[in-house]
Amino acid sequence: MVNRTSLLAALIFTLIGSTATTAAARQFNNVVIISIDALHPEALKSAQIPTINKLMQTGAYTLDGRSTEPPKTLIAHTAMFTGLFPVESGKLDNDWMPGEATVKHETIFDDAKGKNFKTGYFFSKEKLGYLVNKAIDVQAWSPDGAVDLAETFIKTDGRHFVFLHISGLDQVGPEYGWLSPEYLEELSFIDDYLTPLVETVIGKQNYLLIVTSDHAGHDKIHGSDHPEDYRLPLLICSDTVVVQPVKDRPFSIVNFREMLAGMINAPGH
Numbered sequence: 163m164v165n166r167t168s169l170l171a172a173l174i175f176t177l178i179g180s181t182a183t184t185a186a187a188r189q190f191n192n193v194v195i196i197s198i199d200a201l202h203p204e205a206l207k208s209a210q211i212p213t214i215n216k217l218m219q220t221g222a223y224t225l226d227g228r229s230t231e232p233p234k235t236l237i238a239h240t241a242m243f244t245g246l247f248p249v250e251s252g253k254l255d256n257d258w259m260p261g262e263a264t265v266k267h268e269t270i271f272d273d274a275k276g277k278n279f280k281t282g283y284f285f286s287k288e289k290l291g292y293l294v295n296k297a298i299d300v301q302a303w304s305p306d307g308a309v310d311l312a313e314t315f316i317k318t319d320g321r322h323f324v325f326l327h328i329s330g331l332d333q334v335g336p337e338y339g340w341l342s343p344e345y346l347e348e349l350s351f352i353d354d355y356l357t358p359l360v361e362t363v364i365g366k367q368n369y370l371l372i373v374t375s376d377h378a379g380h381d382k383i384h385g386s387d388h389p390e391d392y393r394l395p396l397l398i399c400s401d402t403v404v405v406q407p408v409k410d411r412p413f414s415i416v417n418f419r420e421m422l423a424g425m426i427n428a429p430g431h
């Protein structure tokens with residue numbers, strides 16, 4: 163039996179603890195989760211990222227998140243989506259090809275569909291197609307266009323739940339090194355690319371905006387048992403539920419689904 167108890171509970175309840183009294187009957191128009199693949203939390207301290215920095219100033223964040231064992235892209239995202247450890251979900255490898263079996267457990271998209279969101283999943287690595295299920299209304303794999311597709315989707319009528327996965331750092335890291343100047347420059351590029359989408363979400367009001375990642379890396383290596391490889395950030399912003407300015411509480415990626423469900427199940431939702 164896997165022990166799921168973690169200090170995250172403190173983070174969750176601090177984040178949403180005052181929701182019930184202050185967010186009466188307000189519904190999210192948009193819930194947007196942005197997973198920046200291979201984002202080392204320390205990069206958020208030194209890269210030129212005005213849009214993400216603005217979110218950090220208004221929201222809550224921790225730079226002390228932890229990925230799965232092993233800290234690899236598809237294994238970590240499966241834990242994020244299902245709330246299950248790899249041994250529980252059965253997704254123990256980091257590979258998937260079109261035509262192979264997809265996730266068999268319920269995911270964050272089932273939770274969102276239960277709340278009548280229009281759901282969109284836009285990802286830049288083909289193997290993340292493993293996580294496509296029937297609770298997703300619109301999905302697309304696009305190595306370079308996922309951000310644009312997500313923004314277009316958010317601009318359609320209705321209440322949206324979006325998961326957007328962005329690549330780039332996972333390529334620059336192995337080539338130039340995690341936290342190298344080139345790595346930080348790539349993050350700056352991603353921040354710039356995200357700006358119109360973030361402005362659209364904020365402009366539509368009643369939003370929950372989350373920026374996180376699947377794992378980090380060290381030197382030019384990732385996916386190993388080096389402590390840096392397990393690290394990830396979690397940043398939460400909302401004008402609808404109260405998020406306390408919490409910093410650097412421990413957070414485990416396997417608790418992501420539970421945390422998110424707690425927020426979209428808050429009164430009024």
Ligand SMILES: [Zn+2]
Nearest residue numbers: 199200235376
């Ligand atoms: Zn990854």
